[in-house]
Amino acid sequence: MAVDYTIRGGVAVITLDNPPVNGLGYSTRLGIVEGVERANDDASVRAIVIIGAGKAFSGGADITEFNTPKATQEPTLTTVIQVLEASAKPIVAAIHAVAMGGGLELALGAHYRIAAPGAQIALPEVKLGLLPGAGGTQRLPRVIGLEAALNMIVSGTPVLSEKLAHTGLFDELAQGDLLEAALSLAGQAADRGGAHPKVRDRAIEHPNPEGFIRFARNGVAAVAMHFPAPHKCIDAIEKGVKEGFERGLAFERECFLSLVQTPESRALRHAFFGERAAGKIADVPSGTPVRKIERVGVVGAGTMGGGIAMNFLNAGLPVTLLETKQEALDRGLATMRANYEAQVKKGKLTQEKAEERMALIQPTLAYEALAQADLIIEAVFEDLSVKEQVFRRLDEIAKPGAILASNTSTLDLNRIASFTSRPGDVIGMHFFSPANVMKLLEVVRGEKTEKDVLATVMQLAKKIRKTAVVSGVCDGFIGNRMIEQYIRQALFMLEEGALPAQIDRAIEKFGFAMGPFRMSDLAGNDIGWAIRKRRYREQPELHYSRIADRLCETGRFGQKTGAGWYDYRPGKRDALPSESVDEMIVAYSKERGIGRRRIDDDEIVGRLVLSLVNEGAKILEEGIAAKASDIDMVYLTGYGFPLWRGGPMLYADTIGLYNVERAIRKYAKQVNGDAWQLSARVTELAKSNGRFNG
Incomplete structure (x- = not known):
């Protein structure tokens, strides 16, 4: 049983005990109901306290039961709350650390609430594309007011208990032992006798509720255009304001059930579970012993090396930062300091914290200074011969058991590991800029x-x-291997009739943060040029457009040179269509003998996104990625794929693999169609009506 029942001085204590955050799974819900009924049947019990064991009151629904029959098996959370409200004996919810989602809704069903300082209070369902489903939209406005509740529900952002101490949410903020304070409050409530207060009976207070709700709708429309859940949250709150608690509660349930079916909620839930699943590796059990990491070394103080170092400084780990020249080292340290100073100016960091983090850096020009590091990350130029020099030197000076990591984005990690006498200690840590x-x-x-x-x-x-x-x-690992096919298709479409601004506009309308040509200009077109030159040497048979090479030959490397696929004004990052580039593209098509045609936005999006899907399917076939959700997490967190579409592999599941296969076969019949080599996994799933994600 996930609930413990004891009696302390005439007060029944129901302790939620379902690690790690006391999720409200079936056993927990059943235990609460049985505990309340047992207490009410016991004449020696005067009152009831519900408290959480471990590190939370309750984090809400038990995610291990999502999409299983137990998630909706009675008693549901709504039923549990009804049992609490109907209790003849007063119930106190004693909150510490975390009361989120269903955990907060459970507490709102109690007659009284007491909280420890520092507890995080939230209804975060909107972040899963949902709204609270057990009365949260109706009860929270009744205890903290319409405006504060609407802001919390629509944003899903946690608020510390101290900031809610003077609202109607808490009867007390405990200063000492939480359980002792809760027992005292419960005893006082029992002594008073009479009817016990229910949140549902309170009024929602606001001087102009209709005006505020109208204002809130306008604000949500500006920031949540792709997500229906924030709008539904406001609808449910408004229903309660206008028509009362019961109708509001019924409408909230309708909204919850409709949102569960939306592709946006499916995408957000996929991302939520995908992030957690990414950390689970089939042949590496959760109890695998880990090595102690107390000091980190970073080789290279450039943009990437300095950024990597900052991650560890932010976590309180000292970093030895190595460069070969004092000038480069000074420049790197100055950049890191400037980054911290910018955070101070924005109020995101105190000056004291900034100084503490900078003080954790040990700058050096000597490899020997890395000798005591537990982890050393190489962040030097993306060239195998340069990496070889670094790893042979690290192998000489690093202590036994030190982890040697490469930040390479495309190179063969096995070859890099072979430059050492300890390949088992070598791993890739590819950070993104x-x-x-x-x-x-x-x-x-x-x-x-x-x-x-x-x-x-x-x-x-x-x-x-x-x-x-x-x-x-593999070459490019997951993210860069897939993005190469995406860029190939973008370049082919330039040859065939599109222009950079049209391609970027179409994929950005689909939801990408940035189109391929704006992205290339930002990263530097010379980076892609260097990769293509390596391709031409290693895979001369590979069909690649040379149009981007032509651009680079003119020195148009992107924002850093003030000119790339677009023109840029000094000091500004606005991408301005370039007449000379457009003329170069048209001339290139003529030179290749390709008749230019009109390419519509649907084809642009289809070819770009399905190039990712097709390559992702090959990556799964080869075992480079363990599961489709891992690929989706790479693209959601590193490549600007629209969150509400859930990543390329979930998007393919959404439109159906039969349709994916048909589209790819159609593209393969066009000019440059030989670049499409249909994945066997796509064909297999299309035939079986299967999905990448289970």
């Missing part, structure tokens, strides 16, 4: 990487607040 901001970390598992090394890096990723996804070794 800017490394101190971007959430994704591709963790590349070499053929000889030890399991404890992998487990250590996955655990460390959580500490530095990254979403870590494991990739096998």
Whole structure:
């Protein structure tokens, strides 16, 4: 049973005990109901306290029961709350650490609430594309007011208990032991006798509710155009304001059931579970011992190296930062300081914290200074011969058991590992630029990487607040291997009749944060040029458009040179269509003998997105990615794929693999169609009406 029942001085104590956050699964819900009924049947019991064991009151629904019959098996949370409200004996909810989602709704069903300082209070369902489903939209406005409740529900953002101490949510904020304070409050309530207060009986207070709701709708429309849940939250709150608690409650349930079926909620829930699933590796059990990481070394103080170092400084880990020249080292340190100063100016960091983090850096020009580091990350130029020099040197000076990591984005990690006498200690840690901001970390598992090394890096990723996804070794790993096919199709479409602004506009309308040509200009067109030159040497048979090479030959490398696929004004990042580039594209088509045609936005989106899907399917076939959700997490957190579509593989599931296969076969019949090599996984799933994601 996930609930413990004891009696303390005439008060029944029902303790939720379902680690890690006392999720309200079937056993927990049943235990609460049985505990309340047992207390009411016991003449020696005067009152009831509900409290959470461990590190939370309750984090809400038990995610292990999602999409199983137990999730809706009676008693549901709504039934549990009805039992609480109907109790003849007063019930006190004693909240510490976390009361979120259904956990907060449970507390709102109690007659009284007491909280410890620092408890995080939230109704975060909107982040899953849903709204509270057990009365949250109706009860919270009745205890903290319409405006505060609407803001909490629509944003899903946690609020500390101290900030809600003077609202009607809490009867007390406990200063000492929470259980003792709750027992005292419960005893006082029992002594008073009479009817016990119910949140449902309170009025919603606001001087101009209709005006505020209208104002809130306008605000939500501006920021949540792709997500229906925030709008439904407001609808449910408004129903309660206008028509009362019971009708509001019934309407909330209708909204919840309709939102569960939306593709947007499906995408958000997919991302939620995908992030958690990414950390589970089939052959690396959760109890695998990990290595102690107390000091980190970073080789290279450039943009990437400095950004990587900041992740560890932010987590309180000292970093030894190595460069080969003092000028480069000074420049890197100045950039890091400037980044922290910018956070101070924005109020995101105190000056004291900024100084503490900078003080954790040990700058050096000597490899020997890395000798005591537990983890050393190489962030040097993307060239195998340069990597070889670094790893041979690290192998000489690093202590036994130190993890040696490469930040390579495309190179063969197994070859890099072979430059050392300890390939089991070598792993890929591919950060995304800017490394101190971007959430994704591709963790590349070499053929000889030890399991404890992998487990250590996955655990460390959580500490530095990254979403870590494991990739096998191949050219480009998951993200860059797929994006190469996306860029290939974009370049082919330039040859065939489109222009950069049209392609970017179409895919950005689909929901990408940035189109392929704006993205290339931002990253630097010379980076892609260097990769293509390597392709031409290693895979001369590969069909590739040379139109981007022509651009680079003119020195148009993007924003850093003031000209790329677009023109840029000094000091500004606005991408302005370039007449000279458009003329160059048209001339190139003529030179190749390709008749230009009108390419509509649907074809642009189809070819770009399905190029990702098709390559992602090959990555799954080869075992480079363990599961489709891992690929989706890479694209949601590292490549600007629209969150409300759930990633390329879920998008393919949504439109159906039969339709995906038909579209790819159609594209393969066009000019440049030989670039499409249909994945066997796509064909297999199309025939079986299957899905990438179960």
